[in-house]
Amino acid sequence: MPRFCTLSLIAVLAGAASPAHADPVRRAAPSTRDITGIVVDGATGEPVADAFVAASDGDPVITDAGGRFTIRVNGRPQLLVSAAGYGDRTVVIRGGARQPIRVELTISDDAEIIELEGTAPDLGPASWTMSVDQIRTLPGAGNDVLKAVQSLPGVARIPFGLGGLVIRGQSPRDTNVYLDGIEVPLAFHFFGLASFYPSSLLDSLEVTNGGHGAEHGRGQGGLVTLTSRAPRRDGWAGGGEVSILDAQAHAEGPTGHLGAISVGVRRSYIDGILRAVLPPDERFLPRYYDSQVRWDAGDPRRHGLLSLWLFTSNDRMSDDKTTFTEAFVRVGARYQRQLGATTLAITPWAGRDVLSFVDEGDPEFGEQRSELSRTVWPVGTRAAITRDARWGHVAIGLDVQGGRHGRLAFGEPDTDDGPSAPMIPRVARWSADVGLWVEGRYKIAGDRVVVKPGLRLERYGLSDEVVVDPRLQISHTLSPKLIVRESIGLYHQPPTAADTDPDFGNPALDSAYTLQSSAGVETVGPLGIQLGATAFFHRGWHQAVAVTPPVGSGFAPSDGPGSGIGAVMLELLEEQLGSFEYRGDVGESATYGLELGAKHQVGRFLGWASYTLTKARRTDDPERFDGWRAYQLDQLHNLSLVGSVVVGKWQLGARFRVVTGNPYTPILGHTENGDQMTGRPLSRRLPDFIQLDVRADRAWKRRWGTLKLFIDVQHATWPLRDNIEDAGWDYENDRPSYIKGLPILPMLGLEYVADR
Numbered sequence: 001m002p003r004f005c006t007l008s009l010i011a012v013l014a015g016a017a018s019p020a021h022a023d024p025v026r027r028a029a030p031s032t033r034d035i036t037g038i039v040v041d042g043a044t045g046e047p048v049a050d051a052f053v054a055a056s057d058g059d060p061v062i063t064d065a066g067g068r069f070t071i072r073v074n075g076r077p078q079l080l081v082s083a084a085g086y087g088d089r090t091v092v093i094r095g096g097a098r099q100p101i102r103v104e105l106t107i108s109d110d111a112e113i114i115e116l117e118g119t120a121p122d123l124g125p126a127s128w129t130m131s132v133d134q135i136r137t138l139p140g141a142g143n144d145v146l147k148a149v150q151s152l153p154g155v156a157r158i159p160f161g162l163g164g165l166v167i168r169g170q171s172p173r174d175t176n177v178y179l180d181g182i183e184v185p186l187a188f189h190f191f192g193l194a195s196f197y198p199s200s201l202l203d204s205l206e207v208t209n210g211g212h213g214a215e216h217g218r219g220q221g222g223l224v225t226l227t228s229r230a231p232r233r234d235g236w237a238g239g240g241e242v243s244i245l246d247a248q249a250h251a252e253g254p255t256g257h258l259g260a261i262s263v264g265v266r267r268s269y270i271d272g273i274l275r276a277v278l279p280p281d282e283r284f285l286p287r288y289y290d291s292q293v294r295w296d297a298g299d300p301r302r303h304g305l306l307s308l309w310l311f312t313s314n315d316r317m318s319d320d321k322t323t324f325t326e327a328f329v330r331v332g333a334r335y336q337r338q339l340g341a342t343t344l345a346i347t348p349w350a351g352r353d354v355l356s357f358v359d360e361g362d363p364e365f366g367e368q369r370s371e372l373s374r375t376v377w378p379v380g381t382r383a384a385i386t387r388d389a390r391w392g393h394v395a396i397g398l399d400v401q402g403g404r405h406g407r408l409a410f411g412e413p414d415t416d417d418g419p420s421a422p423m424i425p426r427v428a429r430w431s432a433d434v435g436l437w438v439e440g441r442y443k444i445a446g447d448r449v450v451v452k453p454g455l456r457l458e459r460y461g462l463s464d465e466v467v468v469d470p471r472l473q474i475s476h477t478l479s480p481k482l483i484v485r486e487s488i489g490l491y492h493q494p495p496t497a498a499d500t501d502p503d504f505g506n507p508a509l510d511s512a513y514t515l516q517s518s519a520g521v522e523t524v525g526p527l528g529i530q531l532g533a534t535a536f537f538h539r540g541w542h543q544a545v546a547v548t549p550p551v552g553s554g555f556a557p558s559d560g561p562g563s564g565i566g567a568v569m570l571e572l573l574e575e576q577l578g579s580f581e582y583r584g585d586v587g588e589s590a591t592y593g594l595e596l597g598a599k600h601q602v603g604r605f606l607g608w609a610s611y612t613l614t615k616a617r618r619t620d621d622p623e624r625f626d627g628w629r630a631y632q633l634d635q636l637h638n639l640s641l642v643g644s645v646v647v648g649k650w651q652l653g654a655r656f657r658v659v660t661g662n663p664y665t666p667i668l669g670h671t672e673n674g675d676q677m678t679g680r681p682l683s684r685r686l687p688d689f690i691q692l693d694v695r696a697d698r699a700w701k702r703r704w705g706t707l708k709l710f711i712d713v714q715h716a717t718w719p720l721r722d723n724i725e726d727a728g729w730d731y732e733n734d735r736p737s738y739i740k741g742l743p744i745l746p747m748l749g750l751e752y753v754a755d756r
Helices: 005-014 147-151 270-277 564-577
Strands: 032-041 052-055 068-074 078-082 089-092 101-105 128-131 176-179 202-208 223-228 237-243 246-254 260-268 285-299 304-318 322-339 342-359 370-389 392-405 409-411 429-444 449-460 465-479 482-493 512-524 530-546 583-602 605-618 637-647 650-659 667-670 676-678 689-702 705-714 724-730 735-740 745-754
Touching: 052 068, 078 101, 089 101, 147 202, 270 285, 449 482, 512 583, 564 724, 667 724
Parallel strands: 032 101, 176 223
Antiparallel strands: 032 068, 052 078, 078 089, 128 202, 202 223, 237 246, 237 745, 246 260, 260 285, 285 304, 304 322, 322 342, 342 370, 370 392, 370 409, 392 429, 429 449, 449 465, 465 482, 482 512, 512 530, 530 583, 583 605, 605 637, 637 650, 650 689, 667 676, 689 705, 705 745, 724 735
């Protein structure tokens, strides 16, 4: 749920007492003193943010992002320390306790496995966070990091279970995905089979649907932030997982006095299964693999914390004649140092992106082998300085991203009949996007009102333009059970290198931009049910749409906005491949709606509900098309109900989802030569999508480690209901036809975790 879970816990346990820092000028009694400390994970030593610390007599407090706290106590009190996913810890304060205390928490066997939670109310817009345990037990997600996001408010469903994140009616290319501060170009493996990063090495996931601060730019949609798990320093451990899709293994542990390291690898074997059961001329073989390395050394409060990363992703699809490959690698480092109230962080990174298509051709028809490829060498740096104060904080930062953008190269090799066209070299382009940002956080009336203004100034290299994005977030803590938030801001997004390619695009494209605004409330209702509601409105201009191509460009005129699975695939692939149409920045967009969320926990049962009402509209080339039309992935209603209960040694869960069908362009008939006659673009909708997913988890703990089994059955409503994913025309019977969605899909996995 949104960020009010910790507040509701304080209200229940502490009688809605005000925070300890609410009255900074309060005079202390003779026996009153302040106790400082830090709360950490007992296994990894990592700080635990948003832990609840309450004294036997006194006001409760919450740990900050570094796990630190200061609490005012009387006499010789006891401290109760608790955090989501950990067992409670009681600490007895003896003597003067002049030195900071250290509280180590351990994972609780009875900890709730699925939970949506948040952090303190003054960090900006409402965000949705999910821990690893929540992701790895969510019905219908198959242990996948980014598929789990589709159960959160504001996130649309993708047809056929394909990858991609449509947040608040924005295109997947408008939402940026970061891993440890490094932007990734491809969030999903082919067809959305799996995310590029395994959940076994993840620490947390946070989704901000809109209204995020000035720290991030280059995107006019939402923000997905992945944080990898720090390797444990207290001993070596490892594990692995085998499912019907892939196999993975990982290990982590200390590297002497030089810190700790974690290593992971994963490889799918769908291609091997299909190769064994399909004849050679019918094989369509998708394959993916990825790997991850993280090394940490130091301490942020002493000499600084240094982290190094390397992560890769490689996808390939092939049949008997063609092979399509898409891959990327990222190498990065982060140095973080805390000097009193000042925090410094710098993250330089570099990488390589490869896209290639090889067609072996058919000699019987005179076809020769041909190849199409593009290579990009991106580099970037993110740096920020934050200064905390009693009234809030101020932060400034630098964000640079650019590199060498390879141009598409294509050609054919020599044959027995003589030389053919060689690979045509294309001059690469160098460019850089440079962003400077500053933001402040100001507390008013203690922390009852928090104002967070920000300003981002950027220069885009490919479009040669300078943009300014002002942003503002405000939160009001009306009571420990009621928080109100508002946000408004401007968000620019530069054109891609593919769309501005001088040979296969429009170099004159400028950036698109969207004005985002939202207002929401978070509260605790009857029976302790946690509730959240957010209304939003996004208005976009200079959107890139298909326009009439110039003469001699090689582009064919567009027939108008596409629909169905073909249009969805283009939406998902446009950022990497570029558009297949000549584009101009003359389109507009408008999206508005309402996000509702509810969460309730009773004993061993936890349930949550999310509902999103969204209307997403677009305009096209005004010289050819009039008025507004529906966005290809517009979904008016999206309801998800998730429940989880512990029954004996089993964790049982289910997810029920109802989603309005996507819009499509109706086919009214066809002419004598087979040309289709269509109605108004995207004027009709497919039938509603209804799905039930069920899941069961079981763990066996032994001296040699823990063995976990999960069974995740997706589309359990089949064959009682066949969902429709696309519409077409049946020429044989001269009537409309429909393409059905996936049937029941059982996911079975076995995970082994070696204890230290």
